[in-house]
Amino acid sequence: MFDLDHLQEIWTALSKNRLRTFLTAFGVFWGIFLLVLLLGSGNGLKNGMDAGFSGAATNSFFAWGMRTSKPFAGLPAGRSIEFTNADIEELRRQVPEAKVIAPRLQLGGHRGGATATRGIQTGSYSIMGDMPEIQTIQSLVVPRGRFLNHLDIEEKRKVAVIGSRVHEVLFEPEEDPLGQGIRINGVEFQVVGLFRSRQSGNDGDRDAETIFVPFSTYQQAFNAANRVHWMAVTSVDGVKASVVEKKVLDILRARHKVSPEDNRGIGHWNLEEEYEKIQGLFTGIKLLMWIVGVGTLAAGAIGVSNIMLIIVRERTKELGIRRAIGATPWKVQGQIVFEAVLLTLGSGLLGLSAGVGLLELVNRLLPPAVPGGEPQMFQNPGVTLEAAVLALAVLVASGVLAGLAPARRAVAITPMEALRS
Incomplete structure (x- = not known):
């Protein structure tokens, strides 16, 4: 046929x-x-x-303190919730499902800015006090030098990793920034790395105007005491971030006496859910x-x-x-x-x-x-x-x-x- x-x-x-x-x-x-x-x-x-x-940690979420909207345990509504180093240590002890719990600080608060200078060059940038793990969470590439490490945290070194826009403004086009000093709010830091973000649009532009310094150094240099503005958390392999998120939020609400029904006392955002x-x-x-x-x-x-x-x-x-x-x-x-x-x-x-x-x-x-x-x-x-x-x-x-x-x-x-x- x-x-x-x-x-x-x-x-x-x-x-x-x-x-x-x-x-x-x-x-x-x-x-x-x-x-x-x-x-x-x-x-x-x-x-x-x-x-x-x-490269970004899609199994991550973020949490930060806000103001309570409901009275609880004899405390009035409208209280400001602030995290501390003790919260981070307690979470690391009680939540083994969390792979990384990274506290974060920012000069001027969320989306705020601070002045960085080098000689006569000056600019307003996002100054972040972070742990080394934030490089993985935010998918940052370091083409020159290095990122923060745990020795920087332990010794409270005054080192900084700068974004591409910071490099363009504070340094000459062909000038090597590594080993050079910059002043952040009057405090001297040594540049040890230049990073680039994989993100695009507004997020990429914001990262380009960011300076990372060690979390412990930030607390000491800028009188942050033991405060934590917010935290980034990732889950271990095989565990959904939402499971870890619920456990973390329950612990934080209990420690800061926030009503379980109060959705405004502690803010949170889950990248895994968005993904x-x-x-x-x-x-x-x-x-x-x-x-x-x-x-x-x-x-x-x-x-x-x-x-x-x-x-x-x-x-x-x-x-x-x-x-x-x-x-x-x-x-x-x-x-x-x-x-x-x-x-x-x-x-x-x-x-x-x-x-x-x-x-x-x-x-x-x-x-x-x-x-x-x-x-x-x-x-x-x-x-x-x-x-x-x-x-x-x-x-x-x-x-x-x-x-x-x-x-x-x-x-x-x-x-x-x-x-x-």
């Missing part, structure tokens, strides 16, 4: 009305082409999003793209079914003669289905190739991703092998379904009916 003569016969039948055949094949071509473009574009956006989170929401969003977008693409492909398959019905009608006499000389219904039906699959698969493969080719062209035109550099919002668009195989399976299934109705119509033709026509 699938020899060269049969293929020639199919070509003859389809080429009788080439415009009709072309328009029908184009429907399938466009359906699979659109499906590939949609899936590739979705993957490009998702790759950009994943690059934005690359999962974004992942869910892209899953929904991908599903929508499949629905749109398969729907368009189905419209093309209906066109194939219609043209096959017309071809069957035009070949009524031929099919009747085949039946008369001994062709079984199954053989006639298989022939029509094969013709529909061939038309669908052929045009679909062209659409698949065109879609993949266009995505590859777009990928080559995009600026290359720089390791450790600022992530692109759209990168590496393309379809996976699994998606391509699934698309081919959908094509074959569409061809079979498109050929069923014409095949049944062909089988229903009796030899006598065909000869009378």
